Amino acid sequence: MIRRVLREYCKITPIVLMGITDVDDKIIRRANESGIAIGTLTRSTELSFFNDLASLNVLPPTALARVTENIPQIVEFIQAIHDKGLAYHDSSGGSLCFDVGAYEASEGKHYFKFSSPYEQRDTALSKGKKDPRDFALWKLGKPGEPTWESPFGNGRPGWHIECSAMASRYFGSHIDIHSGGRDLAFPHHENEEAQSCAFHDCTQWATHYIHTGHLYMGDEEKMSKSLGNTKSVPELLQECSARFFRIFCLLTHYRRDLKVSPSNVEHARSFDQIFVSLMASIRKYLSGSLPLPRPLDEPEVEQWMMKAKSEFQRALTSDFNSPLALHSMLTLANRLAPILHPSYDAPLSASNTQVKGFSSSLTLLGNLQEFFEEKLGSIGLDFRSNSRTVPANEDLPVALVDSVVAFRDRVRRCSLEIPKEVSSSVKKQLLTACDEFRSELDAHSVMIKDHGKSGSSWSFRSSTRRVSGESR
Incomplete structure (x- = not known):
C-alpha cells in the first residue's frame, strides 16, 4: 500500500529491494531434518512466497538480493568495518563481532536509536563478547553447515550484516525508507543502522524506518509458528x-x-x-x-x-x-x-x-x-x-442466478401491477412468496435488492451473515 501511495499521490516511483535470507540456523536445521539441499528448500519456499504475494495483489519488488549470491560483497563490507577497529573475534568460538562500545566512542556515533538501554531483555554477557549488545558479523562454520571462505575464517554471514551489505550494494551510502515489523526495530534495525553508519562513516543511514504492528488471533494471542496458530495464504x-x-x-x-x-x-x-x-x-x-x-x-x-x-x-x-x-x-x-x-x-x-x-x-x-x-x-x-x-x-453459476432473479422479478412486477380492487389477497401472496424466495437465496450468499417498480439487482455476498452499511 505504501508503495502504491507514493507512486499515485506523491509522484514518487520507489525502487524496492527485497532481501532474501537463504541461509541461516533455522534453514540449515530444516534442510537437515528434511534431507534435502538447502538451495532446493529455499527456492521452493521463495516461489511459494511470491505466489502468495501475487494472490493477495501485492506488488512484486523491483529487485531481489539473495544472501548466497552476495557473499563477496558481504565479506568486503565486514572487512571495512574490521579495518576501522570496530570488530573483534569473540573468545568462545572465534566468530567476528561488531564492537558497539568502540562504535559509540567514535565521533558522532551513537547506539540505541530505537530503544533505551533499559529496554534490553538480555543483559547477561553472551559467550565471549565484550558487551551484551555486540552481535555477530561473521559466524565460523560448524560441521554439516554450508561455509564460505573469508579472511575471518570459513563460515557464513550474521543476520544483521547481510541486509546492510546488500542494500549498500544497490543503493550506496543512503536509503530513503527501511521497513519491517515492529519487532525488528531492536535489535535488527538498530544493528543495521550502527554497522551501516560505521561502514559509510555517516550519522544516519536510513532516513525513514517504517515499523508495522503484529497480527493477533483475538485480543491476546500473537500469530506465530511456535504457537501453531498460523494459516497459509492458500488456506x-x-x-x-x-x-x-x-x-x-x-x-x-x-x-x-x-x-x-x-x-x-x-x-x-x-x-x-x-x-x-x-x-x-x-x-x-x-x-x-x-x-x-x-x-x-x-x-x-x-x-x-x-x-x-x-x-x-x-x-x-x-x-x-x-x-x-x-x-x-x-x-x-x-x-x-x-x-x-x-x-x-x-x-x-x-x-x-x-x-x-x-x-x-x-x-x-x-x-x-x-x-x-x-x-x-x-x-x-x-x-x-x-x-x-x-x-x-x-x-453457483452466474447465468443460473441471473435467470432465477429475472423470473422472480417478473413475478414481482406483475404482482405490483395487479389493482387492489381485483385481488388484494393474490397480490399479497405473490409478494410474500417473492420475499420468502429472496430470503432463501440470501442463505446461499445471493443478495437481492428490490428497486420499487424499476426492477431488481443482485450480487454475491462475501459472507452468509447479514452486514450493516453503517460506519463503525
Whole structure:
C-alpha cells in the first residue's frame, strides 16, 4: 500500500529491494531434518512466497538480493568495518563481532536509536563478547553447515550484516525508507543502522524506518509458528477473497496491531459488501438492465465526490492512514445509497418519465464508477473486473442466478401491477412468496435488492451473515 501511495499521490516511483535470507540456523536445521539441499528448500519456499504475494495483489519488488549470491560483497563490507577497529573475534568460538562500545566512542556515533538501554531483555554477557549488545558479523562454520571462505575464517554471514551489505550494494551510502515489523526495530534495525553508519562513516543511514504492528488471533494471542496458530495464504483464500483480506488489513493503521476478531472481520465484510453492491447497481444502471429511478442532483453529487477525493488523498499522504481513507469512500457510498437504492415503496419523481436529465445523470454515474475503481484500485482493491464476488465454497453459476432473479422479478412486477380492487389477497401472496424466495437465496450468499417498480439487482455476498452499511 505504501508503495502504491507514493507512486499515485506523491509522484514518487520507489525502487524496492527485497532481501532474501537463504541461509541461516533455522534453514540449515530444516534442510537437515528434511534431507534435502538447502538451495532446493529455499527456492521452493521463495516461489511459494511470491505466489502468495501475487494472490493477495501485492506488488512484486523491483529487485531481489539473495544472501548466497552476495557473499563477496558481504565479506568486503565486514572487512571495512574490521579495518576501522570496530570488530573483534569473540573468545568462545572465534566468530567476528561488531564492537558497539568502540562504535559509540567514535565521533558522532551513537547506539540505541530505537530503544533505551533499559529496554534490553538480555543483559547477561553472551559467550565471549565484550558487551551484551555486540552481535555477530561473521559466524565460523560448524560441521554439516554450508561455509564460505573469508579472511575471518570459513563460515557464513550474521543476520544483521547481510541486509546492510546488500542494500549498500544497490543503493550506496543512503536509503530513503527501511521497513519491517515492529519487532525488528531492536535489535535488527538498530544493528543495521550502527554497522551501516560505521561502514559509510555517516550519522544516519536510513532516513525513514517504517515499523508495522503484529497480527493477533483475538485480543491476546500473537500469530506465530511456535504457537501453531498460523494459516497459509492458500488456506486463507479458501475462506475469503484477496480483496476482502486487503480491506481487513487496511482498516487498521499499519503501525497498530491487527486483531483477527469477529467484530473486525464483520466490519471488513461490511465494507466489502457495501462497495460490491454499489458498483453492481451502477453497472446495472449504465447497462440499462435497471432503469434509473430519477435524475441525480449533479452539483450535489459532484461536490460529494470532490470532498471524498480530497479526504482520501489527505488521509493516505498523512502517515498512510488507510482506515481514514476507506471511511471517506464509505461516507460517499452511504450518501449515494438512498439515491441509487430507493426504498420499496418510494414514489418515482415526475422527471422519471422525461428524457431530460437522465443522459447527464448516466454520464455522472460513469464518472462515479471510474472514481471508485480508480481510488480503491490505487490501494490495491480491485472492483473493476467483476462486480460480483463469488464466496468461497460456493459454486453457483452466474447465468443460473441471473435467470432465477429475472423470473422472480417478473413475478414481482406483475404482482405490483395487479389493482387492489381485483385481488388484494393474490397480490399479497405473490409478494410474500417473492420475499420468502429472496430470503432463501440470501442463505446461499445471493443478495437481492428490490428497486420499487424499476426492477431488481443482485450480487454475491462475501459472507452468509447479514452486514450493516453503517460506519463503525
